[in-house]
Amino acid sequence: MKTKPTETTIWQKLIRLAEKPYDLTAPGALSGSGRIGTMVCRSAGLRLLYAMQRVDEQVLTAFQELADGFDLVGRFQEMRGGAVLNRIDGWPSENRQVLHTASRDLFSENPLAPAATAQAKRELTQLERFIWEVDERHLLGSTGKPFTTMVNIGIGGSDLGPRAVNEALRAYYRPGRQVRFVANVDPDDASAVLASVDLSETLVTIVSKSGTTLETLTNEELARSAYRSGGLDPARHFLAVTGVGSPMEDPQRYLRSFAMFDYIGGRYSTTSMVGCVTLGFALGMEHLYAFLRGAAEMDEAAGHPAVRDNLPLLLALFGIWNRNFLGYPTLAILPYSQALHRFPAHLQQCDMESNGKSITRFGEPVSAATGPIVWGEPGTNGQHAFYQLLHQGTEIVPVEFIGFRENQYGQDLPVDGTSSQQKLIANLLAQAVALASGRDHDNPNRRFAGNRPSSIIVGNRLDPRTMGNLLALYEAKIVMQGFVWQINSFDQEGVQLGKQLATELLDLLKSGTNNGSTIGGELLREFEK
Numbered sequence: 434m435k436t437k438p439t440e441t442t443i444w445q446k447l448i449r450l451a452e453k454p455y456d457l458t459a460p461g462a463l464s465g466s467g468r469i470g471t472m473v474c475r476s477a478g479l480r481l482l483y484a485m486q487r488v489d490e491q492v493l494t495a496f497q498e499l500a501d502g503f504d505l506v507g508r509f510q511e512m513r514g515g516a517v518l519n520r521i522d523g524w525p526s527e528n529r530q531v532l533h534t535a536s537r538d539l540f541s542e543n544p545l546a547p548a549a550t551a552q553a554k555r556e557l558t559q560l561e562r563f564i565w566e567v568d569e570r571h572l573l574g575s576t577g578k579p580f581t582t583m584v585n586i587g588i589g590g591s592d593l594g595p596r597a598v599n600e601a602l603r604a605y606y607r608p609g610r611q612v613r614f615v616a617n618v619d620p621d622d623a624s625a626v627l628a629s630v631d632l633s634e635t636l637v638t639i640v641s642k643s644g645t646t647l648e649t650l651t652n653e654e655l656a657r658s659a660y661r662s663g664g665l666d667p668a669r670h671f672l673a674v675t676g677v678g679s680p681m682e683d684p685q686r687y688l689r690s691f692a693m694f695d696y697i698g699g700r701y702s703t704t705s706m707v708g709c710v711t712l713g714f715a716l717g718m719e720h721l722y723a724f725l726r727g728a729a730e731m732d733e734a735a736g737h738p739a740v741r742d743n744l745p746l747l748l749a750l751f752g753i754w755n756r757n758f759l760g761y762p763t764l765a766i767l768p769y770s771q772a773l774h775r776f777p778a779h780l781q782q783c784d785m786e787s788n789g790k791s792i793t794r795f796g797e798p799v800s801a802a803t804g805p806i807v808w809g810e811p812g813t814n815g816q817h818a819f820y821q822l823l824h825q826g827t828e829i830v831p832v833e834f835i836g837f838r839e840n841q842y843g844q845d846l847p848v849d850g851t852s853s854q855q856k857l858i859a860n861l862l863a864q865a866v867a868l869a870s871g872r873d874h875d876n877p878n879r880r881f882a883g884n885r886p887s888s889i890i891v892g893n894r895l896d897p898r899t900m901g902n903l904l905a906l907y908e909a910k911i912v913m914q915g916f917v918w919q920i921n922s923f924d925q926e927g928v929q930l931g932k933q934l935a936t937e938l939l940d941l942l943k944s945g946t947n948n949g950s951t952i953g954g955e956l957l958r959e960f961e962k
């Protein structure tokens with residue numbers, strides 16, 4: 434469909450509906466009508482409570498028209514089947530399939546992209562073998578010690594997703610296993626991590642799809658040098674996860690190498706070897722497969738044609754409604770789970786690198802606002818930091834809360850009559866009500882305007898399968914929003930200019946010839962004064 438989204442009848446209809454969005458502050462708007470109990474969507478192991486979005490039946494019906502008119506589910510299924518969606522028509526572009534979903538389509542007899550799934554299975558078999566060798570102590574460090582620790586060196590998609598999921602699932606780690614992460618080219622990042630582990634018991638996994646990322650290659654050298662200084666042989670400790678044909682494909686330098694494929698983008702790569710190596714090492718294969726199964730379940734659920742029964746699609750459409758029709762520029766993702774403390778950072782990359790675009794997939798300027806600014810921190814911590822602005826600031830910030838009925842460790846105590854988990858959940862729900870309903874007051878400074886929309890994503894417990902559900906939910910949501918905006922959500926040309934200018938500055942530093950004749954050169958001279 435080349436017609437601009439803004440020129441469609443359904444877009445115009447939504448504009449009209451947005452002139453008078455559902456008033457969450459009106460008497461009886463939230464209670465007594467059954468709204469809270471009916472505005473619930475279930476997909477895989479998750480539920481979405483969406484009574485506190487500014488929508489009514491008419492808007493939801495319009496959502497269905499939008500989803501059908503733009504064939505959002507059809508395009509998602511085409512993606513899963515291997516369509517070349519990473520492209521800009523008529524312009525040089527990556528021209529690739531988008532098949533992160535194939536890396537977990539392992540549980541059906543008929544995977545949608547059989548060749549890609551076969552490749553994923555081959556890598557998983559290799560990983561399983563490797564982990565078995567480590568567990569059985571057939572593979573030992575260069576001084577003969579068994580491996581207890583893994584350090585992941587990578588950045589962006591080669592760090593954020595794996596880090597977020599590892600943090601989320603620490604409660605399921607095998608006894609005696611730990612994983613640490615190094616990403617930043619700030620030398621203090623690598624130093625702190627390398628100093629905190631026993632290198633002789635550590636595997637270092639270098640993760641870079643391109644095999645050319647400055648930060649990762651630099652940190653790899655720092656780590657190798659630490660090994661050599663300690664009299665250890667890096668080739669017996671270092672693993673590689675890299676793209677087929679990348680400069681890192683060098684078996685001499687690595688104990689093992691695992692492949693990733695050009696049809697999986699970095700920020701969508703957590704269920705490929707990029708995430709699986711650390712997760713397999715720390716959790717074991719059984720939990721790893723549960724995580725992959727959870728992601729596969731959500732991919733499957735995203736194929737449901739009915740908006741009200743398709744959680745990723747519905748979440749995507751609330752995002753479109755809030756961004757394009759109610760005009761809110763940001764989105765806060767607020768997990769009420771300490772284990773998810775890095776998940777907003779992962780979603781920030783996944784969403785903003787995917788949908789931070791101004792050009793359509795036809796190479797034309799977009800006609801509507803695209804990806805929101807995504808940010809977030811866990812509750813309840815955030816309540817004591819930035820929620821003031823959420824409740825009374827001049828900017829309205831739609832919120833996606835995430836909460837679980839049970840905690841991970843099962844350890845909890847009643848204090849003052851309620852458990853910590855109950856306190857956590859009560860706070861989450863109270864925030865959603867306060868944002869939606871607001872409160873009148875004689876004192877203007879104590880008034881809450883309300884009508885600040887939120888959704889609540891509910892899971893039973895944050896276990897590997899639920900984490901897979903959650904990861905794939907957001908991946909699908911982001912992709913579906915990109916379909917509405919008609920952008921390519923799978924490239925990232927916007928990161929290139931900064932990289933190029935940094936390389937030019939590094940060349941000046943290397944050659945010692947900075948005469949300040951470029952803007953960057955002049956800035957550098959000023960900075961170094």
Ligand SMILES: O=P(O)(O)OC[C@H]1O[C@](O)(CO)[C@@H](O)[C@@H]1O
Nearest residue numbers: 589590591641642643646699928
């Ligand atoms: O895995 P690589 O190739 O090292 O890339 C790391 C990250 O850098 C980026 O290309 C952006 O600079 C991301 O898209 C990617 O996740």
